[in-house]
Amino acid sequence: MSNHERADRGERSTPPPDGAGSGTTVRDAPGREPRRGRVRITLDLLRANPTGRVVxxxxxxxxxxLVVAVGLALIPLPGPGWLIVIAGLAIWAVEFIWARRLLEFTRRNVRGWTKWVGRQSIPVRALLGTVGLAFVAAVVWASLKYSFGIDVVQRALAYLATH
Incomplete structure (x- = not known):
């Protein structure tokens, strides 16, 4: 049975976790749109045509x-740089197995880190937050100083000395 026939019957094909072999078919609730069904059908239609597959x-x-490049450029700045890099990796994971595996590895390690931090006491969490904040401040200071020639610390000390 083709993916299109499964989608018409409200079923979806789920790939196995290791990416090998054929997927199993899971029946969605009656009367409901299959989860991610339209996107999956569109991708299957594109992949069915050799030109569509290349495009x-x-x-x-x-x-x-592009998304990964923007994310990498934003990493030294405060903000969601790593989140944007992971979003670019998720885009790649639509078509590339290596990106899917790397994304799964990243998710697994972020979940592990989050669970570990959640088990720590408040003082340890505060210390981790302070270290993270100091790291971001140092990156911002270095970015401003070496990219734009603005030494924020020197200017702050000069301001405090004159006022």
């Missing part, structure tokens, strides 16, 4: 690269 790979590769 999809190129589009996913370029879009993912």
């Amino acid at each position: 999809l790979k190129i589009t996913v590769a370029v879009l993912g690269a």
